[in-house]
Amino acid sequence: MKVNLHTAEIIKAISLDGFAQHLAQSGWEKRRLIGNKASVWTKNHGDDESEVVLPLNPESSDYLIRMWDTLNVLENVDGLSSEEIIMKLASAKFFARSGMREVISLRLFVDELNKTELDLHILSSSLRYLQATLYSIGQVKIGLNSKGGRIPQMVMDSTRLSVISTFPGSSGIRLGTTQQIMQGELFGPPLSTQTFKEFAELVNESLSVEGLREKATSLKTRSASNYKKFLSSVSLADTAIEVDWGSPFDESGLKVMLPAMTIKSAIQVLDEIVEEMPEQVTTSGILIGGNKRNKRFEFNSFDGEDYTGTISEEIIKNGRVMTLSSSYTAIIEVIWENTTSTGESNARYKLLDLIPFEFS
């Protein structure tokens, strides 16, 4: 193994859980434990048997030298270079710091179901709704609503993901923001960091019903809805998921594992939240169009927003008078739909009520 000044940092960035999984997948067998400090693994090759020691705690005083030794043995026995192993096993934190960007690693434990492959549509829809969730959380963080619910460009620029690498031998993918964090931004967390932190906390809170309810509610209906779609896509694999968030900021980062049953419970909670908390807009403007027969309306608010959509049954049943070109205060329900492959969502509007507007 080639050693340079970054070796210690790289070794410290290796995920020990991931390393144990890698050893098991590579034909190594766990033989015994050295107290609660390390596990000993062996592998037969021909008449020979090799042994490696895997520390259980990165705080062990001889952690670095044990890991260095183990990586050396794997190079010789498995013919896998230390660089390849590190690319597979290093934590999101390592890639975040070396790339100066926010990083999320997703790992689906399909091997526990004796599968070696993951359906493409599960991965693609999971990634699509992950991106949509980050966009909508980013929008909540900047507190800006834009025309037609479109995600502001600065949110998209800050939180758009690209693929860094996949994990060979398991269903995992490492994603990073396309935009790097500039040196000046290190004085305070930029939008991308704030957004990823909220997302990681949302995943972490998904371990408890109350925690998820509180967190998802604070991130608004659109984020809850997109996160629900993300978890629904993941749940099709019927396995646990590990989310590892790494940030260039020292104090930031979080790793969470959600078991399959927890994912299903979280989806139920999110369903309730989205149902209980439909997003509503109350705005004043002019009714441009209204047709009770085909239940369509068009409304231009005084602040320049255009709303086109359906009229609720209640308005029609109540015989509400709708006078075109008149001023009203409209109560409109917003339903978010992900319709594009980029993770953006479009708004559908439903007119819930119209109250004549009086100029003061």
Add this chain to the structure above:
Amino acid sequence: MELNFHKEEFSLAYVHAVVAVAGYVFQAAPRQVDMDGVDVLVKETSGRRSSLDIQIKCTADNSILNIDKLSYPVKISTYKRLSADCITPVILVVVLVPKTIDKWILFSEEELSLKGCGYWLSLSGYPSNYNRESVTISIPRSNIFNVDNLCSIIEKVSRGEGL
């Protein structure tokens, strides 16, 4: 070349020679970076495949040699590392060499003689020390780092006994 470099290389050669004759695998740790203060890994090739870490120091200061012990000062960071709980046992080997470098080695057609002696000590279980700079440790002169003693150290490690 600096004298310290000569000392490092010579003490490594001393330990390597003892490990080779004892029949264990000698593996030098990378020296470009600090690998937990370990200089050498010694491994059994069979049996329980026990292993031992060694940190090596070399000195030409023979004033450390007393009647029955060596009084050797180590940095507090070294003391903490060597006395900490760890996965693989670690020992300190202090190689005491003659004052002048031309006396370190003798060779002829019949022999190669390394002049100097290594002494070993395990600091496992030593109490915390709150000195700021260094701690002076006592190494019994009977703890010579030779083939017999290395074999008995490895046997103890193999049986899970303390050193």
